[in-house]
Amino acid sequence: MEHAIERLVVRHTLRVPAPEGSAGQGADAARQFDVALMSVGFKLSGGLLAALAGYERPAVEAIATRTLATVRELVGDHVDHNVYFKDFPAGVPDTRDFWNECVAQALTADAETRADVLDQLRRGFVDLLSLPLYGRYQHTYEEMLAAHDGLIASARDRVTVLHLGGTLEDETGALYRALAGSTTPLGPEHLADLAVLAAHRADGPQPDAIPIRESRAVVNKARLLAGRGPLLDTVTDVLRLACALSDGDVTLRERTRFRALSRPHRRALLAGLDAVLATAPGKYADVGLYREVWKRLGERLHPHEYPQWPHAAAVFAIARGERRVPSLTAGVEELLGRGDVTQAADLLAREAPGLLLRSLDRLLRTAATDEDREAVLAALERAASGGSGRVLLSVREHVQNRTEQSAPQRVFVNRSGGAWAVGDTRAPLPAAVRDRVLAVLDAEIGRRLDAPAHLLVDPDMLDVALPLSGRATTAGLGVLPRGSLSPVEGDLLRFFTYWKQTERGTDYDLSAVVLRDDYETETWLSYTNLRSMEGAHSGDITDAPDGASEFIDLRLGAVTGRFVVPQVNIYAGEGFDEVAESFFGFMLRDAEQGGRPFEPRTVRLKSDLRGPGRVALPLAFRRDDEGRWQARWLHLYLKGQPSGNRIEENRVTLALLVRALVERTPLTVRHLLGLMAEKGTRTTVWDGRTVPDEPVVYLGLEPPVALAPGSRVITPENLRDMIPA
Incomplete structure (x- = not known):
């Protein structure tokens, strides 16, 4: 398991944890490791090469074997890539000529194949998949390799540098806190990695906050299994934890088949649920969001066996329809149905600032008079400080694209990346309204941003889209968030x-x-x-x-x-x-x-x-x-x-x-740097060679070889750290 954790560190950070072992003469093994890495587009930094040289050869070789396997998988070189046409890209025939060759070959094959093809030809078509020559490798991987000369080295070949990290304990703890404390949702791969790390770090130092609910559920499972109390402050936190304990979907998008839970876990869930509602009875309204899921969970928790937790029992009564609790959204819909946009905006600003932000476009379009529109904007000014940084940035990106020049098609992308387009029939927001909304949002975002004294920026990073959701990207090498330009x-x-x-x-x-x-x-x-x-x-x-x-x-x-x-x-x-x-x-x-x-x-x-x-x-x-x-x-x-x-x-x-x-403008790193500049941050666009002598915050696709002590590095892997809470 220690090696699996080390692999996570290398994959996420491009740092190799400092090895444990006796001092020795490992210089030759370290150089051989470096040469092997260069064959797949990686290289040891000077510091890492020097550190490995000071260990015994067996220790260096063990690290080399594990790390090389990790980076080969990162780049896709862990599998054999064969091709149908052995000489590709040379020797690829015209499509029809190739199909005719497949038919001709089938006619000289065994009698059964020949008869089948002749029958197809008499009927006027041929199924390519029925032809022996089609769709199957006609040579081995080794034969394909022998048909190609070696790659000629180029100065533009990719070289990704691996750096020396701290101890495995330190690197693991830092990666755990970074993932758990992310202010944006993690993608499924990163969420799975967090689960592995949390199982080892539940008793160690924790992040200051775990703002994303799916991440909190993963950490809560680890805490509960380690004998520690879960972190719960909404009823849905309890539901997500129950899903995690059944190895289900903590995002609640997919149906979880709840397992029979142990009595200690049932007690922990019911006690936590009761404690949340005892201090905030208004949260009963959230039960209706997942009514059917609560009903299924109740069959596993047996709340009637625990009369000491009446608030928890009430949750399942609400889910079964035996008790009615009006929801905030129902109240808002009732007001909007009466055309009372002002009262709806006031209610949202007071009770659910984040929901007001997400409903802002609809409220502005629904406003029938200048007075109603002014009331919505005033509500936005009051509510902006109550929304999360991720929501503020998402709304900012949305509003900046609501112009008369918007694309005629409106694209919807769900949380899994599923996409569809429909005609956009919405009227554009008036320019004066849009400008005021953007000013309010920028003021609040800028207020929350950290403003380092000196930023050193790789110019290729400026057009990288902000990762407002980890689901807008995937695991791999060189991957950037949806909307980014490179x-x-x-x-x-x-x-x-x-x-x-x-x-x-x-x-x-x-x-x-x-x-x-x-x-x-x-x-x-x-x-x-x-x-x-x-x-x-x-x-x-x-x-x-x-x-x-x-x-x-x-x-x-x-x-x-x-x-x-x-x-x-x-x-x-x-x-x-x-x-x-x-x-x-x-x-x-x-x-x-x-x-x-x-x-x-x-x-x-x-x-x-x-x-x-x-x-x-x-x-x-x-x-x-x-x-x-x-x-x-x-x-x-x-x-x-x-x-x-x-x-x-x-x-x-x-x-x-x-x-x-393509015609949509994403919110990018460039925009955040502009807000930081207004707070006094000095920004230097890096020329790729010289680094300042003073500590800096570096933003780039990959970390530079050397920075002054005390510097901080932000790459696409941890760009989420720039999203304010």
Whole structure:
């Protein structure tokens, strides 16, 4: 388990915990470790190399073995990436020629196959999946490697530096407190990591606060199992803890099948529930939000056996409908139904500031008179200090996009990344109203922001979107939050996807569509169109019991469209949440580098595919008016069809989503830096070489090699730390 914790530290922080062991002569082993890391695009910092050199060789080799396995998985190099066309990107045939070859080969196969194909031809069609040559690797991984020359090194190859950390105990504690104390919701991968860390840190130092309820549930489970009291201040905290104890969904989006709970755990839940309501009876109203879940939980808790906790028993009476408690939202809806916007805004400002912020657009649109609109704005000014920083920033991003130039389509993205678009029929907010709202929100956000004396900023960080939800991204390497922009520099852009099925035959299809300025389709690359615009598809693989990969090669200089949008379609079999493993990524290379189809040193992104729907849209690429390419991060999943998803059938939906998202302005690091500057923070844009002698707060995609003692580093991994509470 200690090694699993060490792996979490390396993956989250790119720091290797200081090893434990005897002093020795490990310099040769450390240098060999460094060379092995460079083959996959990583490198030891000078400090880490020197530290490892001072330990015995066996200790260094053990650390090297574990760390190399971790970073190879980070970049996607822990699996074999074979291709259907052995010489890819060379040797990819015309699509129809390839299909004809598959048919011709089938006609020379065994009698049964030949008869089946002839029968299909007589009926006027041929099922490609029935042809022996189609969809299955025709060579081994080793044979494919032998067909490719080695990669020619380039100065633009990725080099990710691993740094020396503190002791494993210190690193684990710091990572636990950072995840538990996050002011934004964690993604499912980070939430699972928090559960592992909490099980080891329940008795150690804790964060000052655990503001996100899902994170609190994970920590509460660990505390309860360690014999400590849970942290509860709402009735839903109790419900989430019950889900955690049953290894269910603490976000309450998926149904949890409650287990039979031990008597100590039942007592802890009921006592905690009673204590919450004894001091705040108004929280009874929250029971109605999850009435059915409470009814099912009551069957496991047996509240009638504990008459000493009458408030807890009342919760289940409310859930069963035996007792009625009016909710705040019902009162607000009643007021709005009568057209009394002023009273509705006053009630929300007084009782639920966060809900007023989330309802602000609706209140402003419902206001029929200038007096009503002024009342809503006055309520906002009173309520702003009561909303969380994440909600303030979310509303700020929403309002800044409510202009007359807004995209004609409105995109909805749920908490799992599922996306759909509808026509936007809302009237834009008047400019004067929008400006006043933005001023109120910026004033409150700025008041809460920490203002360091000196910020050192990597310019590539300025257009990174603020991670207002951990669910707006995925685990992997080089992943940025939804809406972020990052530069794309290289001659050759190569997408890849990998999947490995669990039980059923599973066929994923990597495709890419090229869109013009008007978002109409220029061309596409997929298994139905293997070559276009000097690009190539590596060939269709239709089954993945041992894992399978597909690639798309594009020379950016040959692309005539404005956008390139890769996608992964599920043609058949298991979903993204069902397969043993699935991920997407892209590589950037110089034109003459050559190498294997998958070269870890050239990987710029590797992102896990875990989400709803049958079509994944990880990101889109856009060329600006100067010819420079940028990646816009999407992290979206379309519902698609149960089977048979193809790029030809979802191009219209894809274009609508891409337009709506590309034309939307996200809230980025650049905006927060502007607010900090108003508070006196000095900002230096880093030139990539010189670092100040004084302590700084550094913002960048990766930490620099050396900073002055006392400096603090913020990368995309911990960018959530900038979100005020």
